[in-house]
Amino acid sequence: MLLSRFQGGLLGGQIGQALWSQTTAEGLPWVVLQDCVLASLIQTGQFSLQDWLDRIKQRDASLLQQQHQGNSAEVALALFPVCLFYHENLPRLREMLVQGATFWLGPQDSLDFLLGWGEGIARSLEMPNHPSALGESFSPQRDFLRNYKGKGFDLQQIQKPGKGLVQVIREVSPHLNSGDAAIALALYCFSSTPDHFSLCLQRAANTDAYAPLTTPLTGTIAGTYNGVHSLSLVRRHSLESSVTLQAARQLFQVWSGVYTPTEDLSLHPAIAGSGQLQPRPSLSLISHPS
Numbered sequence: 001m002l003l004s005r006f007q008g009g010l011l012g013g014q015i016g017q018a019l020w021s022q023t024t025a026e027g028l029p030w031v032v033l034q035d036c037v038l039a040s041l042i043q044t045g046q047f048s049l050q051d052w053l054d055r056i057k058q059r060d061a062s063l064l065q066q067q068h069q070g071n072s073a074e075v076a077l078a079l080f081p082v083c084l085f086y087h088e089n090l091p092r093l094r095e096m097l098v099q100g101a102t103f104w105l106g107p108q109d110s111l112d113f114l115l116g117w118g119e120g121i122a123r124s125l126e127m128p129n130h131p132s133a134l135g136e137s138f139s140p141q142r143d144f145l146r147n148y149k150g151k152g153f154d155l156q157q158i159q160k161p162g163k164g165l166v167q168v169i170r171e172v173s174p175h176l177n178s179g180d181a182a183i184a185l186a187l188y189c190f191s192s193t194p195d196h197f198s199l200c201l202q203r204a205a206n207t208d209a210y211a212p213l214t215t216p217l218t219g220t221i222a223g224t225y226n227g228v229h230s231l232s233l234v235r236r237h238s239l240e241s242s243v244t245l246q247a248a249r250q251l252f253q254v255w256s257g258v259y260t261p262t263e264d265l266s267l268h269p270a271i272a273g274s275g276q277l278q279p280r281p282s283l284s285l286i287s288h289p290s
Helices: 001-017 028-045 047-068 072-078 080-085 088-103 112-124 131-137 142-143 153-157 164-174 180-192 197-204 206-224 241-255
Strands: none
Touching: 001 028, 001 080, 001 197, 001 206, 001 241, 028 047, 028 080, 028 241, 047 088, 072 088, 072 112, 072 180, 080 088, 080 112, 080 241, 088 112, 112 180, 112 206, 142 164, 153 197, 164 180, 164 197, 180 197, 180 206, 197 206
16 A cells, blocks of 8 residues: 555656646756655665755756755655655654755745645555545644744635635735645645545646646645555556656665665565564665664
């Protein structure tokens, strides 16, 4: 189930991004940044800001000139693999997100919604796949506003039954910057129909100017919650999707402690007897330096 959620989250974000591929030239290129942090986690077994930046430099050195130019939604998408990798250790997750986000976030953007998003993703990986459990894991008031120091905007209000998308956009726009608004709208689009991936994406695609970020954010969280089997069969079996699913499997195997970078991953499925798969902090492996 957990592997399916790793795969669903990465592929769901990719599907959401594909709906708005024509706009990816604008803003922070989070797709490239996400690819590089994913490769770094798989090869080093930990999050290292320097290794991440080195890999970005190898791909396109000019991207580093966009330091401090990203918004919270772009950075949240870029750092999504970190949320998967550290989901069982929230203090460590927050530390890693701060390290990564500090390099990219613009001076007018805060960490509040980004950290809340990361913790919400982490909780979604540990909860049963049932809508009744959603409120326990994704509480906007608790997860997104715990440290939010905005001008009194109550994100809980957009979750009230009976509020349509147009009304929610009108309520969000005056109070939040574009990145935080995209995160808030993604939460709304997901929580309205959490167990229907396609409906979540359809709703996100109608968020006007926020759609290029709201759609991949929604695909990411809906895919994580529902797992890869909730996604379209056609989407799951395209060539690009196969690469994404394999990368997600590699990340899962590194996280679970059964992967050495020089090994053929296909020969080592992440299956073991009871008590043998331990959280990473308790393991001492070549791929997890202590």
